[in-house]
Amino acid sequence: MFWITGGDVLFRALGTWLGWEWLHHQMEHVPWEGFVFYDVIFPLFILIVGLLLPMSLQRYAAQPSAAYPRILRRFVLLLVLGWINWNVLQFDFAEMRWPGVLQRIALCYLFTSMAVLHLRVRGQAILLGGLLLGYWALLAFVSAPGFRPYDLSMEGNLVGYVDRLLLPGKFCCYPYGDNEGLLSTIPAIGTCLIGVLTGTWLMQARPALEKFRGLLLAAVACLVVGYAWWPLFPVIKNLWTSSYVLVAAGWGLALVALFYFVIDIQGARRWAFPFVVIGMNAITIYVAQEFIKFDDISRFFLGGVATLTAGAGPVVIALGAIALRYVFLRYLYRNGTFLRV
Numbered sequence: 001m002f003w004i005t006g007g008d009v010l011f012r013a014l015g016t017w018l019g020w021e022w023l024h025h026q027m028e029h030v031p032w033e034g035f036v037f038y039d040v041i042f043p044l045f046i047l048i049v050g051l052l053l054p055m056s057l058q059r060y061a062a063q064p065s066a067a068y069p070r071i072l073r074r075f076v077l078l079l080v081l082g083w084i085n086w087n088v089l090q091f092d093f094a095e096m097r098w099p100g101v102l103q104r105i106a107l108c109y110l111f112t113s114m115a116v117l118h119l120r121v122r123g124q125a126i127l128l129g130g131l132l133l134g135y136w137a138l139l140a141f142v143s144a145p146g147f148r149p150y151d152l153s154m155e156g157n158l159v160g161y162v163d164r165l166l167l168p169g170k171f172c173c174y175p176y177g178d179n180e181g182l183l184s185t186i187p188a189i190g191t192c193l194i195g196v197l198t199g200t201w202l203m204q205a206r207p208a209l210e211k212f213r214g215l216l217l218a219a220v221a222c223l224v225v226g227y228a229w230w231p232l233f234p235v236i237k238n239l240w241t242s243s244y245v246l247v248a249a250g251w252g253l254a255l256v257a258l259f260y261f262v263i264d265i266q267g268a269r270r271w272a273f274p275f276v277v278i279g280m281n282a283i284t285i286y287v288a289q290e291f292i293k294f295d296d297i298s299r300f301f302l303g304g305v306a307t308l309t310a311g312a313g314p315v316v317i318a319l320g321a322i323a324l325r326y327v328f329l330r331y332l333y334r335n336g337t338f339l340r341v
Helices: 003-018 021-026 037-056 064-085 101-118 121-141 158-166 185-203 208-229 242-265 270-280 282-288 294-307 310-334
Strands: none
Touching (some): 003 021, 003 037, 003 282, 003 294, 003 310, 037 101, 037 185, 037 242, 064 101, 064 282, 101 121, 101 185, 121 158, 121 185, 121 242, 185 208, 185 242, 208 242, 270 282, 270 310, 282 310, 294 310
16 A cells, blocks of 8 residues: 555655666556566555455355355445546546446455355465466467467467456556456456465465475465466466466565564564555555545645755655545544445
8 A cells, every 4th residue: 555655656766866777667558568676566555455365354254145244245345435436426427437446345354254154265375376367368369359279478368358348447457358357357366365375375384484485485385377378378467367477476475474574473563554544544555545535635734845955855745645645544544434345
C-alpha cells in the first residue's frame, strides 16, 4: 500500500532528480512483455489474500457451507467498492470500467475460498497446476478470429478478444483489452492459490527457521520455473501469463520470507508500525485517494517550498502527499476506525 499510495510517485521523482533512469523505470509497468519491481505489487496483494485464507477459514472446516454468507458478502462489497472507485456514481456507464483491482481481488477471493473449503492441500496444488497449464494451452491452441493461435501481441491475443466481445465500457492499460479482464482472472486465481499453500505452510507446527527455509525454497522454485518458461510463454502482466504468475510469486515469496525472518524470527517490529497504520486501512486509502486529492493539497501548502528546491520540487510534493495520507490514516488508526469487508 505504501507504493500504491504515493511511494511510486516519490521514487519516480527521486529517479528523475538524481538522474537514475533505472529507478524511474522500475516504478512504471512495462508496456507489454517484461518485468520490473512495480509488477510485483498487485500479485503480492493477491498472494497475501490467499495466504490469509487458511487461517481465516479454519473455523469452518467442519461445516464449510457456514462460511458462504461471509464469503459472498465480502465478494459483493469488494465488487461495489471497485465500481465506486471508477466513478460509477456518475452513471456514465459508457465510460465505466467494469473490471479493476478490487474486482479481481473479489473474484480471486471467491474462487480460492471455495478451494480452501473443499479441497485438501494436494487438490489445491493440482488445481494450481491445472490453471497455469490450462491457461497456457488455451492461448497456445485457441486463436482470436483473424489471428493465429498463440498470438500474444496486443492486437491479436485471445484474452483481449474475449474482453472486447463480452465486456462493456472502457478498458485499462492497453487498447485491445483490459489488464484485469475475464480470461486473465484464471491465472490470477493461481496466484491466490500460491498464497493459500504458503499460508498452510506457515500454519504447520514446525520450527520458525524451517518455515523460513521453506519460503526461500518455494521462492527460488517459482523463479526458476517462471524464468525458464519465459521464452515459451512470455512474461506479460497485462495478460497475467502463467510465467508472470510464477516470476511475480517468486519475488513476492522472497519478500514474505524476508519479513518473516525480520519480524517473526528476529522480533524487529517497531520499525514496521507506519506500514501497519497504512495496511490496517488499505481499502480505505485506496478508495479515498480517488476523492481526496492529496497531491493537490500538498502542492497548495508546499508549492512555494518546492520552487526553492530546483529539481527536487516534485520530491517535496510527493513527500508532502505521503505525509498527508499518513496523517489521515494515523487519525483513523488512533480512533479505531477501520473499513473492513
